[in-house]
Amino acid sequence: MEVTVTQENLSFALNNTSRIASSKAGLPILSNILLRTDSSRLLIAATNLEVASSHRIGAKVIKPGSITIPAKLLSDFIQNLPKEQITLKVANNKLHISAKNSSSTINGIADDEFPELPVIDDKKAISYNLSSDDFKHSVSQTVIAASSDSTRPILTGVYWHSFEKNLYLAATDGYRLTERRIVATKSDVEAVIPTSTLQEVLRTLRDDINEIEVLFDETQVTFRLAEVEITSRLIDGNFPDYRQLIPSSTESSFTVSRSELMRIIKIAGLFARESGGGITLNLDVDASRLTVHSIASEVGENSSEIEVKAKGQSGSVSLNSRYLTDALNAVTSDEVSFGFSGKLAPCVLEESIKDPNYKHIIMPLKS
Amino acid sequence: MGHSLWQSVLGEIEVSVSHATYMTWFKNTELLETTDESVTIAVPNIFAQRQFEVKFNDQIKEILEKNGVKPTTISYVVKTNKNKPVTSRETTRTETKAADRLVAPLPKKQTATNGLNPRYTFANFIVGSSNDLAYSACQAVAKNPGTKYNPLFLYGGVGLGKTHLIQAVGNEITAKSPETAVLYISSETFVNDFLESIRFKKKGFADKYRNIDVLIVDDMQFIAGKEKTQEEFFHTFNALHQANKQIIISSDKPPRNIPTLTERLRSRFEWGMSIDIQMPDFETRCAILEAKAAASSAEIDRSTVEYLANNVKTNIRELEGALNQLLAYSEMRGIPADISTAEGLIGNVRRSRPQHLSSRQIIDKTARHFQLTTAEICSSKRDKHIVTPRQIAMYLLRSELHLSFPKIAAELGRKDHTTAIHSVEKIEKAIKLDFMIREQVAELREKLYA
Numbered sequence: 001m002e003v004t005v006t007q008e009n010l011s012f013a014l015n016n017t018s019r020i021a022s023s024k025a026g027l028p029i030l031s032n033i034l035l036r037t038d039s040s041r042l043l044i045a046a047t048n049l050e051v052a053s054s055h056r057i058g059a060k061v062i063k064p065g066s067i068t069i070p071a072k073l074l075s076d077f078i079q080n081l082p083k084e085q086i087t088l089k090v091a092n093n094k095l096h097i098s099a100k101n102s103s104s105t106i107n108g109i110a111d112d113e114f115p116e117l118p119v120i121d122d123k124k125a126i127s128y129n130l131s132s133d134d135f136k137h138s139v140s141q142t143v144i145a146a147s148s149d150s151t152r153p154i155l156t157g158v159y160w161h162s163f164e165k166n167l168y169l170a171a172t173d174g175y176r177l178t179e180r181r182i183v184a185t186k187s188d189v190e191a192v193i194p195t196s197t198l199q200e201v202l203r204t205l206r207d208d209i210n211e212i213e214v215l216f217d218e219t220q221v222t223f224r225l226a227e228v229e230i231t232s233r234l235i236d237g238n239f240p241d242y243r244q245l246i247p248s249s250t251e252s253s254f255t256v257s258r259s260e261l262m263r264i265i266k267i268a269g270l271f272a273r274e275s276g277g278g279i280t281l282n283l284d285v286d287a288s289r290l291t292v293h294s295i296a297s298e299v300g301e302n303s304s305e306i307e308v309k310a311k312g313q314s315g316s317v318s319l320n321s322r323y324l325t326d327a328l329n330a331v332t333s334d335e336v337s338f339g340f341s342g343k344l345a346p347c348v349l350e351e352s353i354k355d356p357n358y359k360h361i362i363m364p365l366k367s
Numbered sequence: 368m369g370h371s372l373w374q375s376v377l378g379e380i381e382v383s384v385s386h387a388t389y390m391t392w393f394k395n396t397e398l399l400e401t402t403d404e405s406v407t408i409a410v411p412n413i414f415a416q417r418q419f420e421v422k423f424n425d426q427i428k429e430i431l432e433k434n435g436v437k438p439t440t441i442s443y444v445v446k447t448n449k450n451k452p453v454t455s456r457e458t459t460r461t462e463t464k465a466a467d468r469l470v471a472p473l474p475k476k477q478t479a480t481n482g483l484n485p486r487y488t489f490a491n492f493i494v495g496s497s498n499d500l501a502y503s504a505c506q507a508v509a510k511n512p513g514t515k516y517n518p519l520f521l522y523g524g525v526g527l528g529k530t531h532l533i534q535a536v537g538n539e540i541t542a543k544s545p546e547t548a549v550l551y552i553s554s555e556t557f558v559n560d561f562l563e564s565i566r567f568k569k570k571g572f573a574d575k576y577r578n579i580d581v582l583i584v585d586d587m588q589f590i591a592g593k594e595k596t597q598e599e600f601f602h603t604f605n606a607l608h609q610a611n612k613q614i615i616i617s618s619d620k621p622p623r624n625i626p627t628l629t630e631r632l633r634s635r636f637e638w639g640m641s642i643d644i645q646m647p648d649f650e651t652r653c654a655i656l657e658a659k660a661a662a663s664s665a666e667i668d669r670s671t672v673e674y675l676a677n678n679v680k681t682n683i684r685e686l687e688g689a690l691n692q693l694l695a696y697s698e699m700r701g702i703p704a705d706i707s708t709a710e711g712l713i714g715n716v717r718r719s720r721p722q723h724l725s726s727r728q729i730i731d732k733t734a735r736h737f738q739l740t741t742a743e744i745c746s747s748k749r750d751k752h753i754v755t756p757r758q759i760a761m762y763l764l765r766s767e768l769h770l771s772f773p774k775i776a777a778e779l780g781r782k783d784h785t786t787a788i789h790s791v792e793k794i795e796k797a798i799k800l801d802f803m804i805r806e807q808v809a810e811l812r813e814k815l816y817a
Contacts, residue, residue: 026387026390026391027387027388027391028387047414049391049412049414049415050412050414052414113388115414115417115418116414116417116418116420116421116422117417118413118414118416118417119417172469174469174470175469175470176469177469218445218447219412219413219416219445219447220413231413233412233413233414236446236447245469298546346469361469363469363470
């Protein structure tokens with residue numbers, strides 16, 4: 001194999017793929033990156049047998065061929081080369097890299113042992129074209145609620161599914177739940193995508209990519225971002241029927257500026273570290289006032305007030321301040337509405353607009 | 368048939384590929400279906416599916432043909448549990464756990480974090496001659512933590528009140544000055560925390576144990592043989608001791624008798640005060656029973672108390688068990704909790720033990736405990752290593768079976784009963800003065816009633 005590529009392209013591809021190459025897996029070759037010529041491109045790929053990431057970059061192919069190289073070393077090395085042209089040459093399972101004023105040789109392994117990269121059948125798969133902004137928002141709004149508890153694998157992913165002619169994303173860890181509506185759909189989709197895969201896609205997403213193609217079949221999902229392809233297995237199992245957990249209405253609710261609410265929740269959070277983040281919201285409907293209170297026996301206490309547009313009954317509820325700040329960070333609108341029903345029922349945070357497409361449910365703290 | 372066919376395919380592949388390859392790709396595969404034309408194989412994920420289709424297909428086909436199966440196509444499908452009806456009990460459990468409901472996250476309670484059980488206090492600890500030294504030492508520590516006896520090391524058999532006492536110290540200190548950071552843990556918790564900090568590279572292990580004022584560690588003997596943990600505990604111990612923080616430790620053995628305890632830890636444990644807790648005497652047992660009965664507001668007469676105290680001699684936990692059983696029984700049956708009911712029940716409590724201990728058993732077990740033969744102990748030899756065990760055997764015959772002195776002498780092949788009187792008196796005295804003798808007798812007693 002002999003190819004010439006630019007440092008920038010190669011470095012970007014290696015940076016993304018080396019994250020996936022893992023030294024923990026049973027097969028030693030999985031800590032290597034595959035380099036293979038593909039007509040007039042160079043394919044750069046890595047996999048950990050959960051997810052595979054492959055990049056195709058423009059290359060001047062002098063002689064076709066392939067090799068696999070230890071991921072970390074190659075990526076760190078290429079990262080530190082000047083932004084010039086790089087020539088890669090393979091001979092005797094060694095990769096010779098020559099760049100301006102520098103040349104080196106790295107021992108590699110032939111690619112026979114490297115796992116075959118899964119391919120999705122475009123004709124059989126259900127596909128969606130999403131704008132990258134939409135994708136970025138929806139995914140980051142939902143993944144925050146996904147669980148990290150590996151004893152319940154099904155909750156460690158985000159549930160992509162069709163419901164009433166729309167595609168929805170949902171995630172929950174049992175304490176909070178997020179749901180986001182993305183696009184209209186005619187097909188039936190039901191897939192739980194691992195959180196790590198979605199985060200990988202988010203990291204790989206560059207500003208110059210405007211559209212993402214998402215393809216599903218029964219057992220896998222592929223994200224296409226221009227010349228990058230990320231394919232992942234799906235999490236096996238049935239996602240809980242979460243819709244019944246979303247309260248259809250709440251007894252008390254208020255609407256307020258998002259940044260104002262965020263500010264006083266953050267202040268209250270400072271006094272809530274000791275009590276596991278517990279802060280108390282007190283809504284006085286008659287006075288249109290929300291009071292946020294928190295106490296730390298060793299530090300002191302805090303109580304802040306803001307004016308709100310209140311509806312329903314007065315009442316109070318205790319929440320984990322971190323969950324609430326996470327939720328407020330996820331919402332994008334200037335105004336938010338927050339509803340609750342007593343001290344024990346789930347609380348709902350939504351954008352205060354007509355037909356909001358994002359819901360964030362938080363369970364109160366038992367106090 | 369499908370199963371054994373696939374097993375033979377796997378067997379052949381296992382020897383032809385590397386172990387890592389085999390484990391990565393062939394584990395969790397199975398043969399789903401064989402017909403004349405096609406074979407379907409289930410694989411765990413899409414990566415395996417692709418790998419089989421491209422790389423292993425020819426090899427598998429070849430082996431199948433060798434085994435007499437000649438399919439025209441082999442297909443590989445990814446196994447899923449999706450939409451399968453829930454069958455086994457295990458899946459039911461995980462399904463309901465991953466459940467269709469949200470739960471409220473539990474707020475962390477400040478009081479729960481120090482690990483103390485508020486039930487254990489000095490006020491409800493019954494003091495007797497067997498534990499008054501330990502009791503006073505604990506009270507002194509509770510009054511001035513970190514100054515008087517540091518470390519305080521309590522040891523004694525199971526169910527004698529070690530945990531009660533050391534927790535009482537913690538509770539007393541928290542009650543007096545709530546800002547003092549008290550931490551009560553079992554040595555197992557320490558080991559687990561330590562392992563976790565290594566395994567998951569968790570931070571905060573040192574913070575948790577070194578930023579406290581009173582560290583109480585229960586059941587220290589479980590740290591034996593865990594070298595790395597002992598080293599970590601050694602550093603924790605030093606850090607706390609340097610800063611004049613109180614350390615309280617309990618164990619079932621004195622430091623020097625814990626096997627595989629490193630020398631530097633042993634010497635540190637022996638540095639402060641080590642006290643043993645003995646089985647309470649008859650009067651203390653009566654007092655404990657009366658206090659417990661009063662706590663559960665039950666009335667129980669003196670003779671019944673004495674009867675229970677007389678018949679349960681091993682440890683306080685069993686004593687309480689016997690009392691609880693009596694009270695429960697009388698309540699359920701609506702009969703008075705008197706001595707006759709107790710007599711009926713005590714058989715149940717002690718059924719696991721020989722109804723009547725024989726003098727032969729005592730002599731045999733004593734001999735075995737000291738690695739002697741019964742003949743040796745009954746002989747007339749006057750070697751030191753035989754004399755003391757012989758005297759202990761006599762003491763036990765007297766204290767456990769209340770045999771007469773002439774009878775005791777006869778059992779051990781002595782003619783003169785004054786030898787027996789002398790021996791029993793000597794051991795009685797030695798028990799008060801010599802720790803080793805006390806320990807041996809206690810161990811033997813435990814063996815007799817085991």
